[in-house]
Amino acid sequence: MQTAGMRRHATSALPWDAARALAHAAATPLAPCSLPLADAVGSVLATPLVAPSAVPPVDRSAMDGYAVCGSGPWRVVGVVKAASGLVRPLEDGQACTIVTGAAIPAGTTAVLPDEEAVVSAAGQAGMVAGPVSSGRHIRRAGEECAAGETLLPAGVAVEPQVLGLAATLGLDRLTVIPKPLVASLVTGDELVHRGPSGPGRVRDAIGPMLPGLISRAGATAAPLVHLPDSRTALVDALTNTDAHLILVSGSSASGPADHLRAALAALGAELIIDGVACRPGHPQALARFDDGRLVLGLPGNPLAALTAFLTLGVAALQRLRGQGLPPLPVAPVPGGLACHPHSTRLVPVRVGPQGVVPVGHGGSAMLRGAAGADALAVVDPGPAEAIAARLLPLDPGARPWGV
Numbered sequence: 001m002q003t004a005g006m007r008r009h010a011t012s013a014l015p016w017d018a019a020r021a022l023a024h025a026a027a028t029p030l031a032p033c034s035l036p037l038a039d040a041v042g043s044v045l046a047t048p049l050v051a052p053s054a055v056p057p058v059d060r061s062a063m064d065g066y067a068v069c070g071s072g073p074w075r076v077v078g079v080v081k082a083a084s085g086l087v088r089p090l091e092d093g094q095a096c097t098i099v100t101g102a103a104i105p106a107g108t109t110a111v112l113p114d115e116e117a118v119v120s121a122a123g124q125a126g127m128v129a130g131p132v133s134s135g136r137h138i139r140r141a142g143e144e145c146a147a148g149e150t151l152l153p154a155g156v157a158v159e160p161q162v163l164g165l166a167a168t169l170g171l172d173r174l175t176v177i178p179k180p181l182v183a184s185l186v187t188g189d190e191l192v193h194r195g196p197s198g199p200g201r202v203r204d205a206i207g208p209m210l211p212g213l214i215s216r217a218g219a220t221a222a223p224l225v226h227l228p229d230s231r232t233a234l235v236d237a238l239t240n241t242d243a244h245l246i247l248v249s250g251s252s253a254s255g256p257a258d259h260l261r262a263a264l265a266a267l268g269a270e271l272i273i274d275g276v277a278c279r280p281g282h283p284q285a286l287a288r289f290d291d292g293r294l295v296l297g298l299p300g301n302p303l304a305a306l307t308a309f310l311t312l313g314v315a316a317l318q319r320l321r322g323q324g325l326p327p328l329p330v331a332p333v334p335g336g337l338a339c340h341p342h343s344t345r346l347v348p349v350r351v352g353p354q355g356v357v358p359v360g361h362g363g364s365a366m367l368r369g370a371a372g373a374d375a376l377a378v379v380d381p382g383p384a385e386a387i388a389a390r391l392l393p394l395d396p397g398a399r400p401w402g403v
């Protein structure tokens with residue numbers, strides 16, 4: 001059994017790019033829904049963001065100071081506070097105190113900032129003078145957008161600034177593709193979750209990574225589940241989750257305690273990817289149930305698990321979120337990176353102005369390199385050395401610049 005499993009990996013491993021594309025294609029975008037703004041962060045706009053009305057809706061002051069009419073000096077005839085509604089129009093030679101953002105009275109020709117105002121007497125009956133030019137420090141109605149203008153296309157991620165814009169537009173809900181739900185099943189009899197590793201004890205290093213990775217990839221992490229090395233436990237856990245993507249760590253190879261493929265077969269799942277030609281991370285696997293739920297097998301070696309999540313996991317999540325596979329930026333590798341003859345190497349690197357520099361400690365059982373890196377350099381297979389490489393960001397939420 002073990003020998004057959006190993007041979008299957010050796011022969012059926014897909015090239016890294018093909019595997020990533022297949023994981024993307026294997027997922028189906030989630031159905032759009034309407035969410036209140038407070039629940040929409042991290043989702044993706046399913047329809048363009050259109051301004052229902054002009055912003056700002058009225059002419060507003062851009063400064064704390066005086067709304068003035070005509071050339072000064074002006075008699076101060078009123079006070080406009082932030083919460084004042086429409087106030088009496090100004091006539092030539094009149095001014096009123098005003099605060100930033102308040103609607104200017106009709107007749108205002110400019111706003112004179114406090115620090116430029118020369119006030120001759122305190123109070124409403126006083127006079128004010130100062131230099132102004134027509135229209136100065138007035139934010140015109142509609143200067144940010146007109147009613148009916150499209151501000152963002154569908155497919156844009158709802159980052160906090162998008163929520164702020166939606167609120168500015170007066171919207172209370174957004175039509176979005178919601179965040180996928182991701183379950184994490186961390187398997188291994190040897191795993192402990194407190195204290196140090198030792199003989200027969202391995203401190204779980206994958207569980208602590210997954211919630212942050214999932215959330216940075218634009219999904220919601222279900223509470224982590226720790227499982228013993230048991231096919232029955234795995235079958236039960238795979239059955240009892242309605243997550244869109246189920247991560248299973250430490251069960252991907254062909255050893256006696258690696259139950260993932262048997263559990264998937266028992267449940268009738270379709271094995272879509274059975275190994276990827278990359279180092280580390282080659283035993284990763286992707287399967288799909290009839291109901292569309294995806295299962296990603298993360299190899300137990302921690303860097304291998306991380307590379308598998310960033311390779312297949314992020315690709316599947318992008319599609320669930322209705323998004324394309326982002327192209328990866330290319331950077332020079334001044335010192336060169338040795339290629340593997342048949343597999344894509346994923347090498348932890350720092351990204352600097354001259355290009356990328358490997359940080360070392362990139363063995364599949366180590367996280368030391370990745371912890372001090374910005375990205376994984378994607379080194380295509382080949383006979384020699386790469387002098388440029390694509391970059392797979394270690395932060396799956398990062399927007400790659402320059403692509």
Ligand SMILES: Nc1nc2c(c(=O)[nH]1)N[C@H]1C(S)=C(S)[C@@H](COP(=O)(O)OP(=O)(O)OC[C@H]3O[C@@H](n4cnc5c(N)ncnc54)[C@H](O)[C@@H]3O)O[C@H]1N2
Pocket residue numbers: 002006009186187188190191202203204205206207249250251252253254255258281282283298299300301302304364
């Ligand atoms: N006969 C074969 N053996 C192995 C193969 C193979 O193709 N044939 N592939 C090797 C590679 S490469 C990897 S990667 C691992 C994948 O192993 P599994 O996914 O089955 O995971 P385990 O065997 O349970 O664990 C491997 C290794 O990782 C440690 N581990 C597991 N989970 C965690 C965790 N949550 N935190 C920290 N460390 C973890 C585990 O203790 C083992 O040391 O298989 C190779 N072998």
Ligand code: MOO
Pocket residue numbers: 278279280281282283299301304305364365
């Ligand atoms: O391919 Mo394994 O995932 O190198 O450790």
